[in-house]
Structures are given as structure tokens and as C-alpha cells.
Amino acid sequence: MPTVASSALQVPYSRIRELAEIAMSMDGVLKLYFGESNLPTPEYIKRAAINALHEGYTFYTENAGLPGLRQDLADYYRKLQGIELDPQAEIVVTASGVQALNAGIRCVLDPGDEALVLTPAWPNGSAIVRMANAVPVEVPHPLCEDHYTINFDRLEAAVTPRTRLLIYTSPSNPLGWVATEREQEQLLEFVWRHDLWMLADEVYERLFYRGSELGAPAPSILRKAKRDDAVMVAQSFSKTYCMTGWRLGWLVARRDAGRKATQLNEYIVSHAASFTQRAAQSALVSGEGEIRKMLVRLKENRDFCLAALRQMPRVTAPSPDGAFYLFPRIDGLTDSFDFCRRLLEKTKVGVAPGVAFGVGGEGSVRICYAAEREILEPAMERLAHFLRGRIKPQPH
Numbered sequence: 001m002p003t004v005a006s007s008a009l010q011v012p013y014s015r016i017r018e019l020a021e022i023a024m025s026m027d028g029v030l031k032l033y034f035g036e037s038n039l040p041t042p043e044y045i046k047r048a049a050i051n052a053l054h055e056g057y058t059f060y061t062e063n064a065g066l067p068g069l070r071q072d073l074a075d076y077y078r079k080l081q082g083i084e085l086d087p088q089a090e091i092v093v094t095a096s097g098v099q100a101l102n103a104g105i106r107c108v109l110d111p112g113d114e115a116l117v118l119t120p121a122w123p124n125g126s127a128i129v130r131m132a133n134a135v136p137v138e139v140p141h142p143l144c145e146d147h148y149t150i151n152f153d154r155l156e157a158a159v160t161p162r163t164r165l166l167i168y169t170s171p172s173n174p175l176g177w178v179a180t181e182r183e184q185e186q187l188l189e190f191v192w193r194h195d196l197w198m199l200a201d202e203v204y205e206r207l208f209y210r211g212s213e214l215g216a217p218a219p220s221i222l223r224k225a226k227r228d229d230a231v232m233v234a235q236s237f238s239k240t241y242c243m244t245g246w247r248l249g250w251l252v253a254r255r256d257a258g259r260k261a262t263q264l265n266e267y268i269v270s271h272a273a274s275f276t277q278r279a280a281q282s283a284l285v286s287g288e289g290e291i292r293k294m295l296v297r298l299k300e301n302r303d304f305c306l307a308a309l310r311q312m313p314r315v316t317a318p319s320p321d322g323a324f325y326l327f328p329r330i331d332g333l334t335d336s337f338d339f340c341r342r343l344l345e346k347t348k349v350g351v352a353p354g355v356a357f358g359v360g361g362e363g364s365v366r367i368c369y370a371a372e373r374e375i376l377e378p379a380m381e382r383l384a385h386f387l388r389g390r391i392k393p394q395p396h
């Protein structure tokens with residue numbers, strides 16, 4: 001009997017999804033387990049997609065995406081990050097951030113190669129490495145006082161002759177950690193010295209609370225990297241523009257990798273949907289006002305949840321600088337999946353188990369605070385009761 005390929009068997013089931021499936025079988029759950037805002041896509045983007053359909057954007061496009069969209073992305077980087085990119089060669093539009101990760105990883109890993117992955121991290125990076133028949137080697141971010149950081153000694157110790165790639169996420173899902181300039185320099189120096197590729201997942205670039213003003217992006221690694229460095233950046237329209245269901249992202253890469261990712265696109269999805277690409281042009285050009293409004297709300301939510309968590313027994317809640325997650329540690333917690341399941345069943349609060357985010361994640365839970373206050377307030381109250389052992393039963 002033919003069996004499923006071992007590279008496919010090695011890909012673990014998502015433990016966030018496992019929790020979500022239990023939650024989806026229940027009514028009235030306060031859902032804080034998925035990584036998406038509950039705001040719908042802004043009207044002007046929806047209208048742009050409808051117009052694009054009427055204008056005839058229903059045919060195949062270039063594998064690298066519409067030239068106009070790539071030009072708008074290059075303009076966006078010039079304006080927001082102060083960097084020049086060649087839209088013809090260094091930008092590839094993808095059908096989601098996940099696909100940008102996939103194409104980037106496929107471009108640089110051979111079977112048996114190793115990729116260092118800074119964790120806790122969204123599990124897809126490690127899973128895609130496995131799908132490429134390669135090996136993810138997870139290196140945890142240590143928590144120093146109330147901020148996560150990078151342990152460069154551990155990173156050095158994890159390098160072997162098979163290491164080819166370093167993957168990290170900043171702003172981080174689930175930590176909210178944002179690489180400092182010094183950390184960016186050290187990461188670049190590390191990959192230069194070991195002759196590695198770097199893949200920076202920057203899909204939360206615009207959800208940044210430490211900038212000179214709200215709306216300023218988290219500084220991209222592309223500011224410090226030279227254009228001929230072995231550096232790639234995975235990006236997405238999902239989080240910044242509330243477009244999770246549209247499946248649209250992009251990859252910035254050194255030109256040889258950009259060319260190869262474009263070619264691989266042909267065999268993965270050929271290209272992202274034509275009319276969504278056209279709508280994304282409107283998002284880039286007209287989105288700044290909506291982004292600022294969203295950030296004001298997210299920052300208030302973050303501060304509310306952080307203050308609530310810090311009143312709870314057994315909880316250490318590090319300060320996040322970006323994304324829309326909190327990743328509190330719960331003293332004495334050794335099975336975060338079981339904790340989340342019990343919390344869900346007893347209180348109808350759904351949060352993601354830290355174990356889902358790889359090495360260093362166990363003992364914590366992830367809370368996505370991109371929800372209304374009417375959801376966050378009872379969720380924090382019920383979590384506090386649960387941790388105090390005073391559970392208010394919820395109606396079935």
C-alpha cells in the first residue's frame with residue numbers, strides 16, 4: 001500500500017486549530033484564539049475589488065503580480081521605510097503571507113538542510129521547513145525582565161554544517177516582541193558570518209506601538225541589509241488592512257531569489273487573484289487613515305488587557321511593542337493545551353495554547369486583543385476568576 005510521504009507525515013497538526021475546532025462546536029465563545037482582527041475589510045478596498053472585476057481584472061496576471069502593484073509596493077517602501085527596491089526584480093506578489101514564506105523557504109532549502117527558527121513563533125514557518133524535507137531547529141527567545149530578547153549564544157550553538165537559513169518574526173506572533181536596531185544588526189552580522197540566508201517575517205510591520213508616532217512602521221530589516229545580502233522579507237495585506245480572507249501578500253528578496261520565487265509561483269498558485277491585487281493597490285495608496293484608527297483601538301485594547309492580566313494571580317505579562325497579541329506566562333503551567341481546553345469548557349473564553357508556538361511556548365497562552373471591548377472585558381474577568389479557582393459557570 002502506498003503511504004503518505006514522510007515529509008507530509010512530519011508536519012504536525014496545528015494545536016491552535018485543534019483548540020479552535022472544540023470552540024467552534026460550542027455557542028457563545030469569546031474568541032481570542034485566532035490571529036485576526038474582527039474588523040471587516042474597509043469599504044474602499046471592497047469597492048476597489050468590485051470595480052476591478054467590472055474593469056476586467058478576471059484574467060491571469062504575471063507570476064510576480066501586477067506591475068502596478070509592485071510599483072506601488074516599491075513606492076510604499078520608499079515612503080515608509082526610506083528604502084529603494086526594484087519592483088521588477090526584488091518584489092514578488094504572493095497569494096498570502098504564508099505563500100510568501102513558502103516560496104522564500106523553497107528557494108533556499110534543500111532536503112536535509114537545517115533552518116534556525118526563533119520561537120515561540122507562529123508554527124507555519126517550522127511546518128513549511130518540514131514540508132521542504134528540511135529540519136527546523138527552534139531557538140527560544142528568552143524573557144529578560146518584562147521584554148523578550150535573543151540569546152545569541154544559543155543561536156551560535158545551534159549552527160551546524162547543514163544550517164542554511166535563519167527565520168525570525170518581528171513584530172512577533174505570539175510575543176509582540178519587536179527586534180531593536182541593535183538586535184537587527186546582530187542578526188545580520190550572525191547570518192553574514194555563517195553564510196546563511198535570512199527570512200524575516202514582517203507581516204505585523206504596521207502594528208507597532210513604539211514608533212515616533214502611531215502609524216510609523218516597525219523598522220524593516222531591509223533598512224539595514226544591503227540589496228545584495230541574502231535577505232528575504234515575507235509580508236501580507238492580511239493584518240494591516242483586515243484582509244485575512246483575501247489571501248494576498250508579497251516577498252521581498254535579493255534579485256536571484258526574487259526571480260526564482262517568481263518562477264516557483266507558476267507551480268504553486270501561478271499568481272494571486274487578479275482583482276484582489278488591484279484592490280490591494282487602493283489599500284496601499286489610501287489606507288493610512290484607517291490604519292491609524294485601528295492602531296488607536298488596538299493600543300487601548302493592549303493596555304486594557306495588560307493591566308487586567310497584571311492583576312491576576314500566577315500571571316507574568318511581558319510588555320509587547322507590536323502585533324496584536326499578549327503572551328502571558330502562567331506560573332506552574334505545564335500543559336497549556338489542557339489549560340486552554342478547560343478554560344474554554346468552563347468559561348467559554350477561547351485563547352491559544354503556548355505549546356502551539358514551538359520551543360519556549362509551553363507555560364504561556366496567547367491572547368489576540370484585536371476584538372471589541374464587549375468581548376475583551378468579560379474574557380479578562382472570566383480568566384481572572386478561573387485563575388483564582390472561582391469559576392462562574394457559563395450557560396450552554
Ligand SMILES: Cc1ncc(COP(=O)(O)O)c(C=O)c1O
Nearest residue numbers: 035096097098122173203236238
Ligand atoms: C507571523 C505570521 N506570518 C505570516 C502570517 C500569514 O498571514 P496570511 O497568510 O494571512 O497573509 C501570519 C498569520 O497569522 C502570521 O501570524
